[in-house]
Amino acid sequence: MNVSTPGHSGHPQPVGIISPFLKWAGAKTRSMNVLLSCLPSPQAVDCLIEPFAGSTSVFLNTRYRQYVLADSNADLVDTWRHARDTPEELINRLHRLYAGGNCQMAWQRNRLAFNTMPPGPEKSALFIYLNRHGFNGLCRYNQKGQFNVPFGRPAQPYLPAREIRTFARKAARCHVSFFHAGFEETLEAATRGMFAGLRCAIYCDPPYLALSDSASFTTYDGTAFTAEHHRKLATRLRDIHRMTGFPVVVSASDTPASRLIYRDFTLNSLSVNRSVSAAGTGRKAVGELAGCLP
Numbered sequence: 001m002n003v004s005t006p007g008h009s010g011h012p013q014p015v016g017i018i019s020p021f022l023k024w025a026g027a028k029t030r031s032m033n034v035l036l037s038c039l040p041s042p043q044a045v046d047c048l049i050e051p052f053a054g055s056t057s058v059f060l061n062t063r064y065r066q067y068v069l070a071d072s073n074a075d076l077v078d079t080w081r082h083a084r085d086t087p088e089e090l091i092n093r094l095h096r097l098y099a100g101g102n103c104q105m106a107w108q109r110n111r112l113a114f115n116t117m118p119p120g121p122e123k124s125a126l127f128i129y130l131n132r133h134g135f136n137g138l139c140r141y142n143q144k145g146q147f148n149v150p151f152g153r154p155a156q157p158y159l160p161a162r163e164i165r166t167f168a169r170k171a172a173r174c175h176v177s178f179f180h181a182g183f184e185e186t187l188e189a190a191t192r193g194m195f196a197g198l199r200c201a202i203y204c205d206p207p208y209l210a211l212s213d214s215a216s217f218t219t220y221d222g223t224a225f226t227a228e229h230h231r232k233l234a235t236r237l238r239d240i241h242r243m244t245g246f247p248v249v250v251s252a253s254d255t256p257a258s259r260l261i262y263r264d265f266t267l268n269s270l271s272v273n274r275s276v277s278a279a280g281t282g283r284k285a286v287g288e289l290a291g292c293l294p
């Protein structure tokens with residue numbers, strides 16, 4: 001059951017946070033309640049545009065009438081589509097993959113199959129299998145675009161049937177469009193035809209800025225998301241806000257570099273720590289920021 005209490009922004013806050021069917025680095029599940037207080041209320045806007053939707057945790061835990069969910073990871077976007085359109089078929093495929101799938105040999109075989117097959121329902125089922133059996137739920141590709149995460153030896157791999165059904169039900173209840181696109185393309189579309197006359201809000205959760213250039217974050221889709229990408233994003237969001245008046249919220253790691261790049265935004269520091277790549281020292285816990293253009 002989802003009992004709600006109003007957030008600061010008037011956005012109803014789910015008491016029980018709904019989990020996505022994927023484990024995803026940077027998923028907003030832990031910081032959802034604070035984030036909801038930064039997002040505009042569903043009464044104030046018709047549509048939420050998310051150019052970096054990842055595991056879709058924000059979609060699952062908000063109540064807008066319409067959503068545009070986009071991400072640059074094609075396998076991820078295909079998996080959203082299959083989870084929405086054929087959830088039971090996807091779950092059946094997962095049962096088959098999980099049976100005898102929790103060993104190194106099965107992992108190698110399934111990862112190879114994933115890397116060599118064309119997009120389709122079996123590839124989407126494998127994407128979830130890999131996510132739940134791989135090391136730390138990482139999603140990482142090499143330069144050739146091959147998924148290269150090692151086997152995670154999970155004690156008891158979880159089959160997220162309940163979460164897939166929840167996702168499909170939520171998608172059936174509202175109007176949601178999925179796009180495989182880089183953020184520039186999604187933001188470009190946000191200022192054109194299909195959004196004319198709609199009151200939209202934009203929520204951006206890009207890969208966090210690494211603490212140093214050499215520690216740049218390169219997972220998710222095989223390409224690094226650099227300081228230059230963050231600067232482009234900040235400029236584009238400011239322009240769109242000026243042109244359309246759409247409220248904009250962006251999540252970032254609380255570091256001097258992020259504060260500089262997003263200096264024109266109202267910055268709220270959230271009491272949530274994230275681990276961010278740091279050269280030489282592996283990963284470091286840093287705070288999280290929500291930057292808003294209301």
Ligand SMILES: C[S@@+](CC[C@H](N)C(=O)[O-])C[C@H]1O[C@@H](n2cnc3c(N)ncnc32)[C@H](O)[C@@H]1O
Binds near residue numbers: 027028052053071184
């Ligand atoms: C921090 S995660 C988003 C997490 C999401 N808010 C959630 O709750 O799961 C960042 C996402 O950005 C995507 N991404 C990386 N580079 C991108 C780009 N240039 N354009 C669009 N999406 C990108 C990644 O595939 C990843 O899913």
